[in-house]
Amino acid sequence: MSENRSLVSIAGLSREKILYLMEMAHEFETHPNRKILDGRIVATLFFEPSTRTRLSFETAANRLGARVIGFTDPKVTSSTKGETLKDTIMMVSNYSDVIVMRHYLEGAALYASELTPVPIVNAGDGAHQHPSQTLLDLYTILQTQHTLEHLNIYLVGDLKYGRTVHSLIMAMRHFSPTFHFIAPKELAMPAEYKQYCQANGINYVEHEDFNEDIIAGADILYMTRVQRERFSDLMEYERVKDVYLLNASMLAKAKPNMRILHPLPRVNEISQDVDATPYAYYFQQALNGLYAREAIICDVLGISLDDIRADKSYLKF
Amino acid sequence: MVAAIENGTVIDHIPSDRLFEVIRLLRIEELDHDTVFIGYHLKSRVMGTKSIIKIANRFFSEQELNSLAVVAPNVTLSIIRDFEVEAKFRVELPHEICGIIKCNNPKCICNNEPMPTRFIAQGNTVKCYYCEKEQELPAVKLTDDLGKA
Structure with a gap:
């Protein structure tokens, strides 16, 4: 099968490619509305619902002038009649220039990218990869810290199942970070990712406590949700559920440049009183998803940074 | 004998x-x-x-x-x-093994589509090319449809 420019995983992206996509996202932050995809069709195939990710991709496509087709609920498609993923992808490939897909099975996007020359963008495949989330996280870190190098990144909450934190570690391997893993024992960072850190020369420190003294060292505080259903021992859940909640009083010793990120949706792990502090950055982070996804869609379609810099279609808006 | x-x-x-x-x-x-x-x-x-x-x-x-x-x-x-x-x-273990090993991840695409499995050998472990879950070689199970790769 012919090679294509699909984005299915963060693991294969080089440092140069990541920085290139960051520059591209910055162009879209400056001018998000363009006609650069006029006449193109973006398919968004959501085999499992994810309203936030879908809206972000569809907004990106619309702001670039593309048209969007697709489905938001596999119940209305032939998947429920037993159609294979292969057949769905082959069919949609006939209609679209790029396929953004979210699937509940791991490896689905990689498999799809082998089936068709139409580029595939992985918008999440089970618990496996979600590269557009990682790129928007990186863009947010760069935007707030003005560098990706030598940062102290504190990951808090569910580090066992949270794919966003796993992908962030992989993507940051190029930039000499120090990670702090803050989680209850049951949801601690899995050994395979600690081995990955060791193999890639990434420093990490593990904590079970979460308090203002710990937070004082952070450049980025990346919060995730501790979910009840992840615990086999509900007594353990009751014991730790309130340990990994962030409130404004815990930010007294925070560094001025520190920013709080969260992939959203949040439930109660970041208290509402944090929203008004200068450290809260999760809503801007979500907005950055738009710019990162505009960059991803253009990149997989072969539109270069130079093409975007030369484009003046934003003047018509 | x-x-x-x-x-x-x-x-x-x-x-x-x-x-x-x-x-x-x-x-x-x-x-x-x-x-x-x-x-x-x-x-x-x-x-x-x-x-x-x-x-x-x-x-x-x-x-x-x-x-x-x-x-x-x-x-x-x-x-x-x-x-x-x-x-x-x-015998020598090939670097890439197609259509032989069953992935032990039920949520892997290769257990849910009519497609050959694909594994990458890394010493004594094999890693699923699709979902990246690793298995120890002595514990692997074979696919139900061997040889149809």
């Missing part, structure tokens, strides 16, 4: 608990006209017990034989011609 063959392939030093997987891997039950001798649970000085398969008039491709390394990495292969051992060698 197991009779000698005039021409064919001898697979020796098979751990007895993997014998039937070796039979499945080489699809020996589909060989219509060739004589096959199977020795099961034979005494072995080195292994305690071992199994052996002798297949008359059948020579396998390197790819077919190397696939044995997935279940029996220490087997010895002999190519027999005119009752003489023409060549003797060990």
Whole structure:
């Protein structure tokens, strides 16, 4: 099968490619509305619902002038009649220039990218990869810290199942970070990712406590949700559920440049009183998803940074 | 003991608990006209017990034989011609293994689509090309539809 420019995983992206996509996202932050995809069709195939990710991709496509087709609920498609993923992808490939897909099975996007020359963008495949989330996280870190190098990144909450934190570690391997893993024992960072850190020369420190003294060292505080259903021992859940909640009083010793990120949706792990502090950055982070996804869609379609810099279609808006 | 063959392939030093997987891997039950001798649970000085398969008039491709390394990495292969051992060698685990190993992740795409599995060998572990879950080689299970890759 012919090679294509699909984005299915963060693991294969080089440092140069990541920085290139960051520059591209910055162009879209400056001018998000363009006609650069006029006449193109973006398919968004959501085999499992994810309203936030879908809206972000569809907004990106619309702001670039593309048209969007697709489905938001596999119940209305032939998947429920037993159609294979292969057949769905082959069919949609006939209609679209790029396929953004979210699937509940791991490896689905990689498999799809082998089936068709139409580029595939992985918008999440089970618990496996979600590269557009990682790129928007990186863009947010760069935007707030003005560098990706030598940062102290504190990951808090569910580090066992949270794919966003796993992908962030992989993507940051190029930039000499120090990670702090803050989680209850049951949801601690899995050994395979600690081995990955060791193999890639990434420093990490593990904590079970979460308090203002710990937070004082952070450049980025990346919060995730501790979910009840992840615990086999509900007594353990009751014991730790309130340990990994962030409130404004815990930010007294925070560094001025520190920013709080969260992939959203949040439930109660970041208290509402944090929203008004200068450290809260999760809503801007979500907005950055738009710019990162505009960059991803253009990149997989072969539109270069130079093409975007030369484009003046934003003047018509 | 197991009779000698005039021409064919001898697979020796098979751990007895993997014998039937070796039979499945080489699809020996589909060989219509060739004589096959199977020795099961034979005494072995080195292994305690071992199994052996002798297949008359059948020579396998390197790819077919190397696939044995997935279940029996220490087997010895002999190519027999005119009752003489023409060549003797060990199997080597290929870097990429297609259509043989079953992924142990039920949420992997390869367990849910009609597609061949694909694994990358890394020392004593194999990693699913699609979902990236790793398995220890001695614990792998074979796919239900072997050889349809």
